Amino acid sequence: MDIASGFRDGPRAVPLPPTGVLVVSLVLVLALVISSVQTSKNEPWTLPNWRGVPVLGNTIQYMVDNGSFITRASLAMRTRDMIKFSLGLTPVYLVTGSRNVQALFRKSNSLSSDKFLLMVMETVMCFTPEDYAKFANDKTGRLPEPMEGTAAKHQGPRYWAEFHHHNARNLSLASNTAALTAKFYDIFRERVRVYPLGEWTTVNLLYFMRTQMAGAAIKAMAGERFLERSGEENVLDAFWDYDTVTMRLMYSLPKWMDPAPWRIRERFHRMGIEWLKDDFDPLSERDHVPDEIDWHPVLGLRFMRGYLNWGKRIGLGIDTRAGYFIGFLLG
Known part of the structure; x- marks a missing residue:
């Protein structure tokens, strides 16, 4: 289907x-x-x-x-x-x-936003069963100190606390949001220069936003190499297809009954895996990119670099890291 x-x-x-x-x-x-x-x-x-x-x-x-x-x-x-x-x-x-x-x-006593995030991780973000279990079994909470009675039973990194700390710290920094805004503005400005000042031009506004504007946003976050690997048109086609099925993935029937959303997800996910495997990880390991650099053409925005390297540091697999990468692009 x-x-x-x-x-x-x-x-x-x-x-x-x-x-x-x-x-x-x-x-x-x-x-x-x-x-x-x-x-x-x-x-x-x-x-x-x-x-x-x-x-x-x-x-x-x-x-x-x-x-x-x-x-x-x-x-x-x-x-x-x-x-x-x-x-x-x-x-x-x-x-x-x-x-x-x-x-x-x-x-x-049982409801928390963690349950919603676990649903997203399992279905939309393509977490492997092993990495999903790491978060599902972590009961220590998100605060700097573990929840009472949980520290002795927990082994390994505190996944929720690190996840929360990394995102809250980086997304709350004005310098990070300013860097994203500035890079998007520069890229988008170059794209609209094809329309000369003083000349009337008719454009399909929705199509323009879903291509030129979305392409500029992805390039500002992930760098230009991610778009170049598969071609910007193919990446955007996979991105918007992925956008249409996220809710069906979360509240889905069994995969064998409704396989189409999973095929769509895997197409975009595969693009993320290939970029991480062939571009991001090799360059990150070979060349040290200073934190002061806001944007890198291969590694993307400083926040994105830190987000993906954090996952690798705590032992998350490349499938999982590519999964939360494409989920972050979707917003």
């Missing part, structure tokens, strides 16, 4: 693959039994299944017409603080309002 399209055309709805139809048919046999189960009075309002299809209606629409599903859920949230629906066998809750979100995390 090919759900995604090129970045010029936008998403489109497609039919389910034969395996998906088979599974849907088998599950619908149990629909009357499952749908007759009464929910708790404390459960929030449930989003009706798409087109009245029992059990898997919302899942099917989420897969084949994600934009319409999000619109339908958003309309339902206009008059409600919380709604519930299922994706496959997974219950999903949408909560709105800062008070409700704060109360949700304040009253729960």
Whole structure:
């Protein structure tokens, strides 16, 4: 099944693959039994299944017409603080309002932003099972001192604390954000010089932003070599395809039922791996690039260099490092 399209055309709805139809048919046999189960009075309002299809209606629409599903859920949230629906066998809750979100995390001993990040790491950022386990098993928290009762049981680096410290320290530095802004401005300014001053020119604004502006942003963060390896047009095509499937990756059906998002992810991920393996790591090991250099044509922005070298220093594999690299580019 090919759900995604090129970045010029936008998403489109497609039919389910034969395996998906088979599974849907088998599950619908149990629909009357499952749908007759009464929910708790404390459960929030449930989003009706798409087109009245029992059990898997919302899942099917989420897969084949994600934009319409999000619109339908958003309309339902206009008059409600919380709604519930299922994706496959997974219950999903949408909560709105800062008070409700704060109360949700304040009253729960099990909810934390770490769980959301772990979902992203496992599906969107391509973490290997071994590296994913390092974060999942680290219960010491993000503060400089480990959470009470966790230090004795923990072995190895404190992954969450280092992850938080590295990102918070670097992203909060005005010099880093200023360097990114300045480099993007320089690159983008060169790209718009093809349009002479004083002459009228008609451009497709959306296409211009998704090509010239996005290309300038990626070059400012990762350097020019990343774009040169596969060609800027191919990189951007893979980037925007990847952008269309991130939510489906996070709340996905099994890979064998809906393989298209995973193929799309792997295409962009492979570009990151090849750049790290053949360009970034060899140059980082061979030549010492001073921290004072804000931007390097092969290694990219100073923050990006530090982010990728940090992962290598604590023992994360190249697949994982390439995964959080492409995730960072996506934002």
